[in-house]
Amino acid sequence: MAGEIEALERTAGGRGPLFWIFGLLPLVLLAGLLALFAKVGPAGIFEAAFPPIEELTIERIYFTEDGIGVEVVNGGPEEVTIAQVTVDEALWQFTAEPDAVLGRLDRATLSIPYPWSEGEPHAVALISANGVIFEKVAEVAALSPVPDGRYFATFTLLGVYVGVIPVLMGLLWYPFLRRLTDRWLNFFLSFTVGLLLFLGVDAVDESLDFAGEVAPALQGVALVAAGMVLAFLAVSAVDRSRKVVAGAAGASTLVLVYSIAVGIGLHNLGEGLAIGAAYTSGSIALGTMLVVGFAAHNTTEGLAIAAPLARMGGRVSGLVKHLLAAGLIAGAPAILGTWLGGFAFSPVWSTLFLAIGAGAIFQVVWQITRMMGRKPEGSVFAMLNAVGVALGILVMYGTGLLLVS
Amino acid sequence: MMRGSLGAAAGLAGTAALVGGESQDGSGRPAPAGEADRAYREQGEYEPGGGPHSHDSSGTVGDVDTSQFDPMKFLEEFDYGQVSTLPDGRTLREYAVVALDKEIEIAPGVYFPAWTYNGQVPGPTFRATAGDLMRVNFSNAGSHPHTIHFHGVHPAGMDGVFEIVEPGESFVYEFEAAPWGCHLYHCHTLPLKRHVHKGLYGAFIVDPPEGRPPAREMVMVMNGFSTEFNGENTFYAVNTVAFHHAKPEYHIKVKAGELQRIYLVNLTEFDLINSFHLHAEMFRLYRTGTSMETFELTDTVMLCQGERAVLEFQYDTPGLYMFHAHQAEFAELGWMGFFEVMEE
Numbered sequence: 001m002a003g004e005i006e007a008l009e010r011t012a013g014g015r016g017p018l019f020w021i022f023g024l025l026p027l028v029l030l031a032g033l034l035a036l037f038a039k040v041g042p043a044g045i046f047e048a049a050f051p052p053i054e055e056l057t058i059e060r061i062y063f064t065e066d067g068i069g070v071e072v073v074n075g076g077p078e079e080v081t082i083a084q085v086t087v088d089e090a091l092w093q094f095t096a097e098p099d100a101v102l103g104r105l106d107r108a109t110l111s112i113p114y115p116w117s118e119g120e121p122h123a124v125a126l127i128s129a130n131g132v133i134f135e136k137v138a139e140v141a142a143l144s145p146v147p148d149g150r151y152f153a154t155f156t157l158l159g160v161y162v163g164v165i166p167v168l169m170g171l172l173w174y175p176f177l178r179r180l181t182d183r184w185l186n187f188f189l190s191f192t193v194g195l196l197l198f199l200g201v202d203a204v205d206e207s208l209d210f211a212g213e214v215a216p217a218l219q220g221v222a223l224v225a226a227g228m229v230l231a232f233l234a235v236s237a238v239d240r241s242r243k244v245v246a247g248a249a250g251a252s253t254l255v256l257v258y259s260i261a262v263g264i265g266l267h268n269l270g271e272g273l274a275i276g277a278a279y280t281s282g283s284i285a286l287g288t289m290l291v292v293g294f295a296a297h298n299t300t301e302g303l304a305i306a307a308p309l310a311r312m313g314g315r316v317s318g319l320v321k322h323l324l325a326a327g328l329i330a331g332a333p334a335i336l337g338t339w340l341g342g343f344a345f346s347p348v349w350s351t352l353f354l355a356i357g358a359g360a361i362f363q364v365v366w367q368i369t370r371m372m373g374r375k376p377e378g379s380v381f382a383m384l385n386a387v388g389v390a391l392g393i394l395v396m397y398g399t400g401l402l403l404v405s
Numbered sequence: 406m407m408r409g410s411l412g413a414a415a416g417l418a419g420t421a422a423l424v425g426g427e428s429q430d431g432s433g434r435p436a437p438a439g440e441a442d443r444a445y446r447e448q449g450e451y452e453p454g455g456g457p458h459s460h461d462s463s464g465t466v467g468d469v470d471t472s473q474f475d476p477m478k479f480l481e482e483f484d485y486g487q488v489s490t491l492p493d494g495r496t497l498r499e500y501a502v503v504a505l506d507k508e509i510e511i512a513p514g515v516y517f518p519a520w521t522y523n524g525q526v527p528g529p530t531f532r533a534t535a536g537d538l539m540r541v542n543f544s545n546a547g548s549h550p551h552t553i554h555f556h557g558v559h560p561a562g563m564d565g566v567f568e569i570v571e572p573g574e575s576f577v578y579e580f581e582a583a584p585w586g587c588h589l590y591h592c593h594t595l596p597l598k599r600h601v602h603k604g605l606y607g608a609f610i611v612d613p614p615e616g617r618p619p620a621r622e623m624v625m626v627m628n629g630f631s632t633e634f635n636g637e638n639t640f641y642a643v644n645t646v647a648f649h650h651a652k653p654e655y656h657i658k659v660k661a662g663e664l665q666r667i668y669l670v671n672l673t674e675f676d677l678i679n680s681f682h683l684h685a686e687m688f689r690l691y692r693t694g695t696s697m698e699t700f701e702l703t704d705t706v707m708l709c710q711g712e713r714a715v716l717e718f719q720y721d722t723p724g725l726y727m728f729h730a731h732q733a734e735f736a737e738l739g740w741m742g743f744f745e746v747m748e749e
Contacts (some may be wrong), residue, residue: 083514090737093462113462129514131632
């Protein structure tokens with residue numbers, strides 16, 4: 001026994017050629033196995049006269065004065081040729097930029113000179129050389145915005161209205177929170193936990209929605225998981241390194257505040273995407289409801305930033321500066337979101353941004369509960385705090401009702 | 406998604422400029438028919454309005470490989486068989502038919518795994534005179550069992566229903582061509598829908614002994630293809646290739662004042678009916694072509710699956726005349742073309 005341990009220790013210390021050989025051997029063998037499989041593998045018996053698996057994903061349909069534009073990506077394993085195109089079951093002329101032949105993960109933009117009707121649905125179908133049909137319906141046709149000054153201004157204003165102003169308004173609760181006793185401050189922190197839990201779940205839900213539109217090869221659901229876990233890890237690692245360097249509780253709380261701001265910011269980016277996409281796709285009523293709903297929703301996000309700051313008292317210099325900065329970090333991404341959603345909607349990026357937002361939010365929930373939970377009365381499971389969590393969830397649910405149009 | 410207030414939509418969208426203008430086709434594909442059409446218009450041959458509502462912005466992109474199957478050639482090609490005279494003085498017509506699996510091009514760049522007679526869809530247009538003896542030497546070089554079921558009059562054993570011809574085997578159909586008229590043939594192996602839809606069909610014309618009045622003759626087999634095999638046709642056409650005769654280079658040229666005769670056969674699968682509509686002229690409709698006295702003067706005819714008719718008409722004024730299925734959906738999915746009428 002002792003001898004074995006000794007042997008292991010000796011091995012652990014050695015970095016000779018054997019070290020590298022043992023490290024790389026499985027990889028070399030794997031490469032050999034794959035090569036062998038590709039050459040003489042049992043897959044051969046499946047090579048019948050089946051047509052190749054073709055997989056195109058229409059990411060976006062937009063409408064111009066010249067007709068219809070279609071952004072398409074090949075998310076399948078094989079090359080796909082778009083041979084013909086129909087709009088509403090009528091074969092139509094089209095041009096493809098850069099090419100109608102799409103290799104794996106290639107993209108193309110199609111221009112179809114089709115006289116579309118405003119306010120009506122249009123179905124675009126791409127027919128491959130093998131006759132496989134890939135269809136997507138644009139529910140409501142409306143002239144798509146192009147990135148000109150007027151649209152930028154409009155979308156920026158929407159973003160400010162949805163993101164920046166409500167969050168900053170929510171921050172005005174800070175003086176109120178400062179004057180609370182520890183008991184009630186814990187209640188409000190729990191309330192924040194409730195708000196954030198709801199937002200986090202909401203972000204995951206939306207992220208999964210977009211993941212469904214992502215080309216299969218880009219693995220939408222895996223993107224959601226990766227985005228969340230990576231965001232969680234990144235925020236945690238930053239928090240930990242700051243603590244090690246600064247060693248002060250104040251700095252740590254500040255990190256927490258900014259983490260909340262970043263998490264909420266990414267969430268608001270998602271909200272911006274939704275609003276921009278809604279206006280672009282002609283769903284004006286939906287877009288308007290989203291603005292109203294998100295504005296109400298986001299005011300409570302200001303509270304989520306202010307509460308932890310209040311917890312640490314006046315130990316931070318330049319408090320107003322931090323509040324404003326955190327408010328902007330949380331709110332301003334909504335502007336970017338409206339731009340992206342309005343001009344260059346992409347399910348891939350939408351999925352990823354929302355997943356990162358969700359991961360950051362869950363990390364922050366964990367942080368806040370740890371911050372509160374040092375004493376028994378600070379636990380989120382203490383009666384008053386549990387009520388706070390529940391209320392937070394209910395308030396978010398209530399403001400969320402405004403979004404249902 | 407919710408339908409929003411369109412007034413607001415228009416307001417928001419009002420100033421949007423055009424995106425990029427005309428798209429450049431950097432794909433190296435054949436020029437779309439629209440461009441050819443435009444060039445054609447510039448020659449002053451005809452001048453319908455341009456823009457997205459005109460017929461030159463709809464249709465297919467590119468051309469099929471006509472060296473494989475040429476709809477223009479098929480249109481006026483009749484297979485009279487190997488002709489000889491029997492001891493009793495009757496005419497014997499012998500035809501060689503081979504069933505083959507073959508990938509065919511049903512629209513530019515779109516390929517369909519067909520089952521064919523003699524490697525083409527529709528199969529050859531067999532033609533004989535009433536009273537001739539038909540001898541059809543059929544061999545099956547395909548991957549599935551097949552038959553040939555002729556419409557018309559013949560003995561039960563020549564009906565192509567019970568004598569299933571397995572791959573590698575053969576069968577001789579022998580019967581007297583009767584009655585005169587416009588008929589058809591198709592595979593009658595089960596599953597029937599699949600065997601017909603895959604391409605095993607064609608026209609079978611039996612001429613009256615005294616013949617029909619001289620005319621320019623064409624055969625049009627109305628068909629469709631469900632590329633996803635889901636019972637819904639992706640493309641429609643006469644003689645397989647969607648929109649072929651809609652392209653300026655493949656317009657059907659017609660001499661003004663000359664009698665035109667179309668042998669029209671409906672072999673569209675899945676859809677209950679198909680139809681033929683002629684623009685700016687009326688045709689004499691001889692149903693099944695079995696009478697030369699009884700006809701109807703019309704410009705639209707509806708045919709059930711397997712129904713057929715002989716159509717006669719003439720144009721007197723040069724110009725472009727459209728013909729198509731009067732189901733707009735079929736027309737827009739490929740069943741449309743033009744007669745280009747020229748001075749005598």
